[in-house]
Each structure stands twice: as structure tokens, then as C-alpha cells.
Amino acid sequence: MIALKSIIDTFNPEDQQKFIVYLQQKNKRKDTKNIDLFKLMTYPDLDSKTICKKLYKTDNCNAYHALRKRLFQSLIDFTANKNLEDENSVDMQIIKYILASRTYLLQKNYDIAYKILDKAERLADEHLLYPILNEIYHTKIQYAPNNPKVDIEQIIIKQKENQKKHQLEDQLNIVYAKLKSLLNTISYEGKVIDFESELESILKDYNIEINKSLSFKSLYQILAIVNISALVTNTYFEIEKFVLKSYKILKEKKDTNKQLHYQIQIVYIIANTLFRNKKFDASLKYISEMNELMHLKKGTYYKEFILKKTLVEALNLNYINQQEKAIELVENIIKKKHADIESLLDLHLSLLMFYFQKDELDKAKSVLSKFYHTDQYYIEKAGMDWVIKKNLAEILLYAEIQDDDLFYSRLKSFRRRYTKYLKQIQQNRILTFVNFAEKIYTRPEILKDKDFSKVLKSTFEWNSIQQEDIFVISFYAWLRNKTEGNSLYETTLKLIKVN
Structure with missing residues (x-):
């Protein structure tokens, strides 16, 4: 079923x-x-x-x-x-050409056969179909001795060049698969691994360069690898220039919509990178481009990407003071049934955050009530990072509604389950954040102490807030707002904008 x-x-x-x-x-x-x-x-x-x-x-x-x-x-x-x-009309047409040419070759009608193979080669080369190109060169070389008009040495050179490109594509596929598996180990199994050293070790085994000879799939896989690194290390600011430059290379190619799926993936990576770097207007421009691409080919990929597109669009809107629009966007999309469980969970968690920032705590609690599965279930479906954020949001929500039993219960559970893990991945500041949240909850009078405010600011001081993760800033905004007494949403926007 x-x-x-x-x-x-x-x-x-x-x-x-x-x-x-x-x-x-x-x-x-x-x-x-x-x-x-x-x-x-x-x-x-x-x-x-x-x-x-x-x-x-x-x-x-x-x-x-x-x-x-x-x-x-x-x-x-x-x-x-x-x-x-x-999708594969071109592939099938080329295969038909190859089959037809082989029939003519067997009939010793070499001139017609090679003309058909030339046509097949041009098409395969245009679409960067390396395995099919190899079949074409193989056939041409096989029958070259029977056709004196053929320059066999030239075909051999072409075949060797094609084999290099094909090998590179295969290598990238292997690297991408290894790193994706590594990310799954970190995000979905909660294991602690030195990702950066693993990344360096894997890439060292392969000599990979970015140039126009790469296929669209290869370009996407390179960007996906880089994005995985940024996701694990929270260093999106380091990859932005590289990601934009790589996409520019892709767009200079002919007929980019022939590999539309990979193009949409790349535009999504760019939009998300720009959002994480707090460049909201630029991110929304790529969201608009993503939307246009999703409607091409009669919307073939629309359903696959609509949740991802909506998520990044809503997050951008939330941080440019269009929270009502962001909420409406998410509320409308989650009413429908979707197969992309991970994106759906991200949307629900974002909606919880929007309501919480807006001080609509009953609505935030209603969203939270939908997360009735165990943490282990959500780790497998959405990853450890999502579960940590959900737990922190839960603790803050119970603090706001003054539910002693649930606040202390969740706080104790969080520390018991995640303290060791957070220390291992060097995220002690999350534990520090939780400690501050507990102090504020148990001793609200401490907020009037100027020394406490100074300690709070110095503890969470960053070298460059532009390089700090936007979600980390959003959680810190709750602490900061407690000492300033404004609305949480205003404090969050002020922190993002001023810095």
C-alpha cells in the first residue's frame, strides 16, 4: 500500500x-x-x-x-x-542512430553508416552523454579499417578524451555518495565524526577541477559536496562565492534545461546559501528563478521541489519583516499532503518559530503537539540538527507559558540525552544557552541585574555576526530580548539587521 x-x-x-x-x-x-x-x-x-x-x-x-x-x-x-x-528522447534517438548504423556497417554500406554515427556523435557530445559517446567511438574504431576515409588516430584521441571525462564523472559520483553517506552518519545517526578531515581525505584521492567540460550532473554534485560541508560545519559564508561562480559556468552552457532537475537543485543550493548568509533579497531572486524552472516541462519537477522552495522563501520573508506573508505561505502548503517528509518537518518547525517570535504561543503549542513521535524517529527522518532545534524550541515555549512540569522535564531530558553529543561536536554554546534559559526561568529577577546582561552579551560575543549561523542568532535573540523587554520578533530583526 x-x-x-x-x-x-x-x-x-x-x-x-x-x-x-x-x-x-x-x-x-x-x-x-x-x-x-x-x-x-x-x-x-x-x-x-x-x-x-x-x-x-x-x-x-x-x-x-x-x-x-x-x-x-x-x-x-x-x-x-x-x-x-x-527526458531521454535525445538518448533514445542517438541509440536508434547507433543501431541503424551497425546494420549498415554489417551490410558494408560504410559511407551512410559513418554519416549516421557522425550525427549521433554531435548529439551525444552536445548533451555530454559520455557512455553513449564511448559506444559511438567504439563502433567507429571497430570498422575504421574497412573505411579508408576515416582518420582512426583522430577517433582514438577523441575516445581517450571522452574516457577521461567519463572517469571524472564516475569519480565525482563516488565522492558525492561517500560524503552523503558520511553526512547521514552524522545527521541521521547522531555519530560524531571529524567531517572536515574526512572531506579532505576523500577529495585528496581524486584530482577534480571545475571547468566547462564538466556535465551538469557533475557540477551539481560538486556543489552538493560543498553544501554538505557547509551544512555540517555551519560555514555557508565560505562557500557562497564558489557556488555562484560554479552556477555561472553552468548557465553559460547551451540548453541548460536539458538537465533541468540538476539546475533546479543548484538554484536551491544557492538560494539556501544566500539565506543562511543573511542576504535575503538576493536569495529571493534565486527563489523566483527556481519557481520559473519548476514550471518548465509542464511542471515535471514542481511537486518534487515545491516544499523546499516554499521553506526557503518563507524563511527569507520572515527575516525581512514580512512575517504574516511567511506564515500564510507555510500554513497553506502544509494543508496538502506531501511525500517529502523531511521538508514537511522543516516547514512545521519554521512555523513554530514564526508563531513563537510573534508571541502567538497557543498556535506555537498547537504546532508542537503534532511532533508526537520519539526523538529517534525524527533523527532518522530529519536529522540530529532538526531534533536539537525542536528540543530547544520546546524548552523555550514551556518557559514562556510558565509550565513548570514540562519545562523541567524537557530540560532534564535534553541534558541527559544530548550533553555528551554536543560536547563531542564542540557545540558547548548550546549547553550554555540552555543554562542561561534555566537561570532566567528560575530567577526572573536576575534580568534586572546589569552585570547579568553584560555577562550574557560577552558570553555570546561573535567575531563576525555575518559569519554566524542565522538560527543561532535567532535563539540568542530570546535571551537578549529578556534583558531588553521588547518584542522577540523586533529584537531578532534588530540583531540580524544592525550587525
């Missing part, structure tokens, strides 16, 4: 209609229930048992499960055919 639902949930209304037509053409019998099953599964609130009864009027499990298996296979076939039509 889950696998079927996860596929069907990715279909937009146009895809749903196309799939129904596909099933109608495929069905040989009129009593086939696959279309009925598909339609029922587009409803988010219907469970497997209800659907079974609607189809068969009884708990006819065997027939129902057999029908589900057939529908699953149809979905796979439909998706594959759709991808061949939408």
Missing part, C-alpha cells in the same frame, strides 16, 4: 489523467478494476481496508492484493514510458 501511495502521490492531475488513459488502452476486459483502484488511491484519507471494501464489497484480500500488484507494474511501465518521452 505504502509503495503504491508514494508513487501515486507524486502524480499531478495531468499525470493522473494520462495514466487513466494508459490503463484504458491497456485493459482488454471491461470488468478490470485497476482504474477504480487508482482513483480511490488518489484520495488521501482512504486506507487499504476501506478501498478493498469499496472495490469488492467484502474483505476479498487475495483479489485486492493481486490487483495492487498489477497496478504497481502498470505504474512502473507508465513512468518508464513517460521518462523515455520526456
Whole structure:
């Protein structure tokens, strides 16, 4: 049921209609229930048992499960055919050229065969399809002795150059996979690893350079690797120039929308990097570009990226004093069902933060009540960083609503579970923050002490607030606001803007 639902949930209304037509053409019998099953599964609130009864009027499990298996296979076939039509039309055309040329080569019609191979080579080279190019060069070299017009040495040179590019792409793929696995170990399993030394060690094994010969996929993977490093070390300010420069290289290429998926990924990385560096207007410009790209190719990738786009857009709006708009944006998007659980959790946590900053504590508590799973569940779904933020938000919320039992319970639980981990990753300031929060809660009179205010400011003094993480500043704003007595949202914006 889950696998079927996860596929069907990715279909937009146009895809749903196309799939129904596909099933109608495929069905040989009129009593086939696959279309009925598909339609029922587009409803988010219907469970497997209800659907079974609607189809068969009884708990006819065997027939129902057999029908589900057939529908699953149809979905796979439909998706594959759709991808061949939408994404790989060029690949398929080149493969047709290669197959046709080999037929003519076997018939010893070398002139026509090589003209077709030349055409295939131009297309494959334009689209940076290294594996297919290798097949073309392999075929050309194989039959070169039979065709005196062919310069075999020139083809060999081309093949060697192509093999280098293909090898580089493979190396990047390996590096990306290793670093992503390493990030998962840190973020989703909570293990402590010296990421920077691991990154240096992995990259040292591969000689990688950025230039225009790279494919779009390779450029994306390089940026993704850099973004992983910034995510773990909170050093987004160090990667901004590199990320923007790399995207400029990509945009200078022809027909960038031929690898649209990777382009959207890159624009998202840029928008997020600029946001984390507190360059909100610049980030929103890339969000606008991302939105335009998401609508290309009949919105093929719209559903996949809409949550990520909305998240960064709302965060930007929140920090440029458009909080109402940010809240409305998030409230509207989370009403709908989405498969991207991690982004959905990020949106809910952001909404909690917006309400908290706005002093709408009942609404913030309502959002928090939706996080009813264990911390371990959320570590696996959204990562350790998300769980730490959720716990801190929870502690602050209970402090604000003066719920003694829950405040001390969550505080004790947080220290017991995360003190060792935070010390290991050298994030002692989070523990310091929690200590200050406890002092303020247990001894509110301390806020009138000028010495306390000085100690607070000196403890959280940064060399450059521009290089400090925006979420760290947002948490600190709560402490700062307690000593100043303004609205939390105003204090947060003042800290961001003034510095």
C-alpha cells in the first residue's frame, strides 16, 4: 500500500489523467478494476481496508492484493514510458542512430553508416552523454579499417578524451555518495565524526577541477559536496562565492534545461546559501528563478521541489519583516499532503518559530503537539540538527507559558540525552544557552541585574555576526530580548539587521 501511495502521490492531475488513459488502452476486459483502484488511491484519507471494501464489497484480500500488484507494474511501465518521452528522447534517438548504423556497417554500406554515427556523435557530445559517446567511438574504431576515409588516430584521441571525462564523472559520483553517506552518519545517526578531515581525505584521492567540460550532473554534485560541508560545519559564508561562480559556468552552457532537475537543485543550493548568509533579497531572486524552472516541462519537477522552495522563501520573508506573508505561505502548503517528509518537518518547525517570535504561543503549542513521535524517529527522518532545534524550541515555549512540569522535564531530558553529543561536536554554546534559559526561568529577577546582561552579551560575543549561523542568532535573540523587554520578533530583526 505504502509503495503504491508514494508513487501515486507524486502524480499531478495531468499525470493522473494520462495514466487513466494508459490503463484504458491497456485493459482488454471491461470488468478490470485497476482504474477504480487508482482513483480511490488518489484520495488521501482512504486506507487499504476501506478501498478493498469499496472495490469488492467484502474483505476479498487475495483479489485486492493481486490487483495492487498489477497496478504497481502498470505504474512502473507508465513512468518508464513517460521518462523515455520526456527526458531521454535525445538518448533514445542517438541509440536508434547507433543501431541503424551497425546494420549498415554489417551490410558494408560504410559511407551512410559513418554519416549516421557522425550525427549521433554531435548529439551525444552536445548533451555530454559520455557512455553513449564511448559506444559511438567504439563502433567507429571497430570498422575504421574497412573505411579508408576515416582518420582512426583522430577517433582514438577523441575516445581517450571522452574516457577521461567519463572517469571524472564516475569519480565525482563516488565522492558525492561517500560524503552523503558520511553526512547521514552524522545527521541521521547522531555519530560524531571529524567531517572536515574526512572531506579532505576523500577529495585528496581524486584530482577534480571545475571547468566547462564538466556535465551538469557533475557540477551539481560538486556543489552538493560543498553544501554538505557547509551544512555540517555551519560555514555557508565560505562557500557562497564558489557556488555562484560554479552556477555561472553552468548557465553559460547551451540548453541548460536539458538537465533541468540538476539546475533546479543548484538554484536551491544557492538560494539556501544566500539565506543562511543573511542576504535575503538576493536569495529571493534565486527563489523566483527556481519557481520559473519548476514550471518548465509542464511542471515535471514542481511537486518534487515545491516544499523546499516554499521553506526557503518563507524563511527569507520572515527575516525581512514580512512575517504574516511567511506564515500564510507555510500554513497553506502544509494543508496538502506531501511525500517529502523531511521538508514537511522543516516547514512545521519554521512555523513554530514564526508563531513563537510573534508571541502567538497557543498556535506555537498547537504546532508542537503534532511532533508526537520519539526523538529517534525524527533523527532518522530529519536529522540530529532538526531534533536539537525542536528540543530547544520546546524548552523555550514551556518557559514562556510558565509550565513548570514540562519545562523541567524537557530540560532534564535534553541534558541527559544530548550533553555528551554536543560536547563531542564542540557545540558547548548550546549547553550554555540552555543554562542561561534555566537561570532566567528560575530567577526572573536576575534580568534586572546589569552585570547579568553584560555577562550574557560577552558570553555570546561573535567575531563576525555575518559569519554566524542565522538560527543561532535567532535563539540568542530570546535571551537578549529578556534583558531588553521588547518584542522577540523586533529584537531578532534588530540583531540580524544592525550587525
